[in-house]
Amino acid sequence: xxxxxxxxxxxxxxxxxxxxxxxxxxxxSISYVIDVKxxxxxxxxxxxxxxxxxxxxLAPWNYEVREVGPHDVLIDILFxxxxxxxxxxxxxxxxxxxxxxxxxxxxxxxxxxxxxxVKKFKVGDLxxxxxxxxxxxxxxxxxxxxxxxxxxxPVSTYNAMGKDGVPTYGGYSKNIxxxxxxxxHVSEKLSTAAVAPxxxxxxxxxxxxxxxxxxxxxxLAVVGLGGLxxxxxxxGVAFGAEVTILSTSASKRKDAEALGAHHFVVTSDEAxxxxxxxxxxxxxxxxxxxxxxxxxxxxxxxxxxxICVGAPSEPYEVPAFSLLAGRKSVAGSGxxxxxETQEMLDFCAEHNIVSDIELIDIKYVHAAFERxxxxxxxxxxxxxxxxx
Amino acid sequence: xxxxxxxxxxxxxxxxxxxxxxxxxxxxSISYVIDVKxxxxxxxxxxxxxxxxxxxxLAPWNYEVREVGPHDVLIDILFxxxxxxxxxxxxxxxxxxxxxxxxxxxxxxxxxxxxxxVKKFKVGDLxxxxxxxxxxxxxxxxxxxxxxxxxxxPVSTYNAMGKDGVPTYGGYSKNIxxxxxxxxHVSEKLSTAAVAPxxxxxxxxxxxxxxxxxxxxxxLAVVGLGGLxxxxxxxGVAFGAEVTILSTSASKRKDAEALGAHHFVVTSDEAxxxxxxxxxxxxxxxxxxxxxxxxxxxxxxxxxxxICVGAPSEPYEVPAFSLLAGRKSVAGSGxxxxxETQEMLDFCAEHNIVSDIELIDIKYVHAAFERxxxxxxxxxxxxxxxxx
Numbered sequence: 199x200x201x202x203x204x205x206x207x208x209x210x211x212x213x214x215x216x217x218x219x220x221x222x223x224x225x226x227s228i229s230y231v232i233d234v235k236x237x238x239x240x241x242x243x244x245x246x247x248x249x250x251x252x253x254x255x256l257a258p259w260n261y262e263v264r265e266v267g268p269h270d271v272l273i274d275i276l277f278x279x280x281x282x283x284x285x286x287x288x289x290x291x292x293x294x295x296x297x298x299x300x301x302x303x304x305x306x307x308x309x310x311x312x313x314x315x316v317k318k319f320k321v322g323d324l325x326x327x328x329x330x331x332x333x334x335x336x337x338x339x340x341x342x343x344x345x346x347x348x349x350x351x352p353v354s355t356y357n358a359m360g361k362d363g364v365p366t367y368g369g370y371s372k373n374i375x376x377x378x379x380x381x382x383h384v385s386e387k388l389s390t391a392a393v394a395p396x397x398x399x400x401x402x403x404x405x406x407x408x409x410x411x412x413x414x415x416x417x418l419a420v421v422g423l424g425g426l427x428x429x430x431x432x433x434g435v436a437f438g439a440e441v442t443i444l445s446t447s448a449s450k451r452k453d454a455e456a457l458g459a460h461h462f463v464v465t466s467d468e469a470x471x472x473x474x475x476x477x478x479x480x481x482x483x484x485x486x487x488x489x490x491x492x493x494x495x496x497x498x499x500x501x502x503x504x505i506c507v508g509a510p511s512e513p514y515e516v517p518a519f520s521l522l523a524g525r526k527s528v529a530g531s532g533x534x535x536x537x538e539t540q541e542m543l544d545f546c547a548e549h550n551i552v553s554d555i556e557l558i559d560i561k562y563v564h565a566a567f568e569r570x571x572x573x574x575x576x577x578x579x580x581x582x583x584x585x586x
Numbered sequence: 587x588x589x590x591x592x593x594x595x596x597x598x599x600x601x602x603x604x605x606x607x608x609x610x611x612x613x614x615s616i617s618y619v620i621d622v623k624x625x626x627x628x629x630x631x632x633x634x635x636x637x638x639x640x641x642x643x644l645a646p647w648n649y650e651v652r653e654v655g656p657h658d659v660l661i662d663i664l665f666x667x668x669x670x671x672x673x674x675x676x677x678x679x680x681x682x683x684x685x686x687x688x689x690x691x692x693x694x695x696x697x698x699x700x701x702x703x704v705k706k707f708k709v710g711d712l713x714x715x716x717x718x719x720x721x722x723x724x725x726x727x728x729x730x731x732x733x734x735x736x737x738x739x740p741v742s743t744y745n746a747m748g749k750d751g752v753p754t755y756g757g758y759s760k761n762i763x764x765x766x767x768x769x770x771h772v773s774e775k776l777s778t779a780a781v782a783p784x785x786x787x788x789x790x791x792x793x794x795x796x797x798x799x800x801x802x803x804x805x806l807a808v809v810g811l812g813g814l815x816x817x818x819x820x821x822g823v824a825f826g827a828e829v830t831i832l833s834t835s836a837s838k839r840k841d842a843e844a845l846g847a848h849h850f851v852v853t854s855d856e857a858x859x860x861x862x863x864x865x866x867x868x869x870x871x872x873x874x875x876x877x878x879x880x881x882x883x884x885x886x887x888x889x890x891x892x893i894c895v896g897a898p899s900e901p902y903e904v905p906a907f908s909l910l911a912g913r914k915s916v917a918g919s920g921x922x923x924x925x926e927t928q929e930m931l932d933f934c935a936e937h938n939i940v941s942d943i944e945l946i947d948i949k950y951v952h953a954a955f956e957r958x959x960x961x962x963x964x965x966x967x968x969x970x971x972x973x974x
Contacts, residue, residue, distance in 0.1 A: 292907075339888055347888045347912050349864055409913065476737055500727055500735045506909055515901040519680075521894055521918025524735050525797065528916045530909025 241265060242272065245586065246300040246371025247560055252290040255564050258586075259298055261367065263375045271319050271381050272311040273327065278369035279304025279395035279553070280579035281425065282486045283509065285567045287357050291511050295357050302369030303329045303355040304397040304580075306390055316378045324390065326382040326543065327374060328397035329533045331355050331366055335379075343537040345380075370560065372586060382540050385547035392552035395425055395578040396543060398533065399553065403430040403482060404542040405534035406505045407437060414438035416479040420459070421494060423450050424570070425553070426484035426507055428577035431457045432551050434482075442474065444481070444494070453576060457554075465493065476524070478502055488512045491528060495520035503527045553578045559585040629653060630660065633974065634688040634759025635948055640678040643952050646974075647686055649755065651763045659707050659769050660699040661715065666757035667692025667783040667941070668967035669813065670874045671897065673955050675745050679899050683745050690757030691717045691743040692785040692968075694778055704766045712778065714770040714931065715762060716785035717921045719743050719754055723767075731925040733768075734793075758948065760974060770928050773935035780940035783813055783966040784931060786921065787941065791818040791870060792930040793922035794893045795825060802826035804867040808847070809882060811838050812958070813941070814872035814895055816965035819845045820939055822870075830862065832869070832882070841964060845942075853881065864912070866890055876900045879916060883908035891915045941966045947973040 241262035248259035266272045284301035286292055305327040309319050319325060333340050334350035345352055353360055356368030367374070384393055403426050412418055418439040420430045427443075434441040435458040442461040443454040454462045463470045474497050481494050486508035494504055495516075506514065506528065516528055534542065546552065554577045558566055566579040629650035636647035654660045672689035674680055693715040697707050707713060721728050722738035733740055741748055744756030755762070772781055791814050800806055806827040808818045815831075822829040823846040830849040831842045842850045851858045859881070866886050871879075874896035882892055883904075894902065894916065904916055922930065934940065942965045946954055954967040 344888065349888075406913075500732065500737075503915070506906055509906045509910060513903040513905045516904055516916065517901045518894055518897045518918060521916065522897060522920035523918075525794075525917065525919050527891070527918075528904065528909070529913065530906060530911075530915075531913050532910035 242373060242375065244371055244373040246367060247563065247586065248298040248300045248367075248370075249288040251297050252288065252295060256288065256301075256370065259300070261298070261300075263367065263373055264362070264364065266311050266313045266375055267377075268313040268315040269377050269379070270313045270375050271309055271316060271325065271378050272373060272375050273305070273307040273325055273381070274310045275305055275307040275369055275372055275374060275583045277306045277391045277394040277557075277583060278302040278371075278581045279398065279425070279555075280558075280563065280566055280570065280581065281395075281398050282570060283398075284368075284370075285570070286486070286509070286511070292509070296359065296365045299357050300367035300369075300371050301356055302371070302581075303327070304394045304399070305355070305369035305374060306384055306394045306397070307374070307583075310373070312378075318378050318383070319381060324384040324386055326384045326393065326397050327355060327369065327376055327380065328382065328401060328539055329355055331374075331376045331380050332361060343535040345535050346533040347535075370563070370581060370586075372583065380536065382536070382543055384543060387547050388550070388552050391557050391580050391582065392555050393543070393546070394580050395429070395553035395555065396546055397539070399425040399429045399578060400546065401534035401539045401542050402426055402507050402532070403484070404433050404545070405538055406482065406507060406529075406531035407433050407439075408538065409531065410480060410503060410505065412437055412439050412480050416440070417442065417477055417499075419444050419463075419474075419478045419481040419494075419497065420484070421481060422484035422486075422508065423454065423577070424484060424573060424575065425578040427482075428457055428554060430482045430484060430507075431459050435459070436545075436549055436551060439480075442478070444497075471497070476500070480505060482507060484508050486510060491516055492520055495526055495528070498524065498526050500524045501526070503529055506530045507532075553580075555580045557582050561585065630761060630763065632759055632761040634755060635951065635974065636686040636688045636755075636758075637676040639685050640676065640683060644676065644689070644758065647688070649686070649688075651755065651761055652750070652752070654699050654701045654763055655765075656701040656703040657765050657767070658701045658763050659697055659704060659713065659766050660761060660763050661693070661695040661713055661769070662698045663693055663695040663757055663760055663762060663971045665694045665779045665782040665945075665971060666690040666759075666969045667786065667813070667943075668946075668951065668954055668958065668969060669783075669786050670958060671786075672756075672758075673958070674874070674897070674899070680897070684747065684753045687745050688755035688757075688759050689744050690759070690969075691715070692782045692787070693743070693757035693762060694772055694782045694785070695762070695971075698761070700766075706766050706771075707769060712772040712774055714772045714781065714785050715743060715757065715764055715768065716770070716789060716927055717743055719762075719764045719768050720749060731923040733923045734921040735923075758951070758969060758974075760971065768924065770924070770931055772931060775935050776938070776940050779945050779968050779970065780943050781931070781934070782968050783817070783941035783943065784934055785927070787813040787817045787966060788934065789922035789927045789930050790814055790895050790920070791872070792821050792933070793926055794870065794895060794917075794919035795821050795827075796926065797919065798868060798891060798893065800825055800827050800868050804828070805830065805865055805887075807832050807851075807862075807866045807869040807882075807885065808872070809869060810872035810874075810896065811842065811965070812872060812961060812963065813966040815870075816845055816942060818870045818872060818895075819847050823847070824933075824937055824939060827868075830866070832885075859885070864888070868893060870895060872896050874898055879904055880908055883914055883916070886912065886914050888912045889914070891917055894918045895920075941968075943968045945970050949973065
């Protein structure tokens with residue numbers, strides 16, 4: 199809203215201060231004022247938890263979202279997962295953010311209103327929104343259903359500028375308005391709260407495992423048994439791979455078994471590590487903090503691939519010999535496109551896969567962040583939006 | 587030689603100083619002495635250029651190589667290429683070396699003598715020896731013709747310990763004795779001196795281009811137009827790829843055209859770089875000094891691969907987002923196995939491909955190192971061993 203008004207003010211100021219005053223500019227400004235007033239009249243009032251700047255904690259905040267356009271869907275948010283990237287972004291760890299910031303991109307909710315031309319959804323449908331709410335829709339990647347790799351830039355669900363010049367606000371809130379193309383169908387068969395993390399943690403691990411065709415006959419190791427890691431284990435097992443969890447501590451051994459992992463290796467135990475040297479076809483690395491890849495690369499087979507899906511703020515250090523001696527690769531993968539995200543949600547419904555979650559009151563979110571950073575969560579916090 | 591004698595002395599000392607003196611030990615030692623004496627009697631006297639330690643320059647050195655065993659080939663060396671790794675190793679850049687060290691692993695020569703059971707070669711044959719002279723021969727990789735990735739460790743042509751406990755000495759010398767399995771056939775059709783660099787620079791670039799099936803329809807960029815880089819251009823063009831050279835300076839533009847490259851981009855020119863963002867399927871990076879990969883990763887297409895074949899002593903720094911935003915990979919590849927090295931030599935004979943070389947007197951080798959480090963060589967120094 200503020201942003202729209204500011205854009206408007208600048209447009210008018212520019213038109214009026216022009217050395218060659220042109221009535222067309224003026225007319226344009228007036229028509230723009232009318233447009234904006236129309237829009238303002240129809241804004242949807244909502245509330246969320248927002249960070250006012252990078253130094254302050256999240257707190258209740260009232261704001262407006264746009265009225266549903268012809269292709270839009272208004273969603274009443276039921277649940278939103280807590281992703282490590284939420285904390286990175288409200289703290290400006292990656293880049294200077296847009297404040298106030300309402301984080302959250304693991305959203306499940308019901309359709310409250312649809313635009314006149316919406317075809318895929320009706321009021322009452324259970325839906326999901328992930329890490330994007332728009333993209334250029336014109337580049338080769340967008341045309342191939344790889345909107346996450348939009349060559350202009352995908353519009354993130356929060357902390358981004360929409361094409362209308364208004365910042366996007368995420369799922370730690372009551373409502374979101376999204377173009378139907380970026381809304382996913384969610385099955386009623388699964389636990390609704392436990393579906394939420396599939397929209398980021400789920401697709402972020404599903405997509406690379408599918409892209410690299412990880413399955414039967416492959417040995418897959420998972421590094422970091424958190425929100426993403428536990429989903430990587432579930433998908434790896436579902437796809438038929440032999441799954442090993444590489445953990446810094448022995449404390450999660452029982453949980454690993456419960457998740458269906460076939461093996462558990464404590465990385466500080468030299469004998470255990472010696473037993474898995476040159477053994478994995480793939481390692482999926484979900485760690486979001488700085489870490490050294492040398493050890494992990496030594497555990498890959500010849501031609502093996504270490505897939506990074508976490509996003510540490512500092513670069514990975516990769517010794518040349520760790521790659522050369524065995525034709526190994528370090529790859530990255532980010533979320534998934536819309537067709538693949540729907541495929542993943544359908545796969546989960548069919549195979550009864552959801553996240554293991556801890557449902558929280560939104561007032562607990564900062565305590566949850568602290569526990570998340572320490573790895574003290576099994577395996578994803580999900581906010582019950584009824585508590586907002 | 588010294589090493590054999592030392593091993594022998596230790597064995598005798600250990601046998602004699604044993605608390606429980608056993609005649610079998612003594613008998614063993616005596617038979618060992620006889621064996622060694624037999625071997626000594628049949629050592630081949632030769633000479634080379636050796637570094638006596640990591641601080642001194644290469645200088646003439648007389649030494650012995652083993653007499654040809656039943657499966658061995660004695661080669662009279664004609665030419666040896668000068669590889670950046672030669673300098674890295676005599677200076678202990680990578681790991682503490684074995685001194686005296688005779689470098690050189692781009693060897694072409696004629697067979698002077700063959701063992702009784704040698705099948706592949708006869709006296710007078712033109713042959714090549716690359717970066718390895720042995721391997722475990724029993725692991726999955728050795729059995730698959732990927733001896734360069736031997737899981738025990740390939741035995742390097744120099745600066746390594748052979749299975750007989752004697753250090754290996756390389757191609758800056760008059761002779762080398764190698765098991766026939768690690769000797770390659772070289773065609774008489776090509777310029778013999780210009781073939782030498784194919785044994786390392788050639789196979790090191792040929793192998794990854796083949797493994798990643800780089801060819802028609804692919805855009806390939808080459809970083810570092812030196813010994814490896816110019817071979818990558820030649821092979822990329824021969825395989826049908828559209829080849830761009832990414833260079834830090836404009837000075838090599840003409841040479842790039844002469845090598846057959848389709849495009850030339852100066853990386854310090856922002857406009858030129860903007861024109862090739864997200865455009866390459868593959869980048870082959872031949873640079874052996876520390877460098878940042880961020881720029882190069884931004885030039886890869888979605889799903890693109892940056893292939894490292896140089897070996898800087900310091901780790902690559904790879905920002906997570908450079909990989910995630912576009913599902914990109916950083917891979918490494920080291921030399922090639924024996925079947926593929928022979929395939930490459932045959933391909934070169936068929937397509938009339940050799941290295942562009944500057945033939946030098948061995949006394950010029952340190953001046954050549956200096957020019958090589960500055961990139962002042964078009965594109966590989968080759969030592970004429972007649973000058974030794």
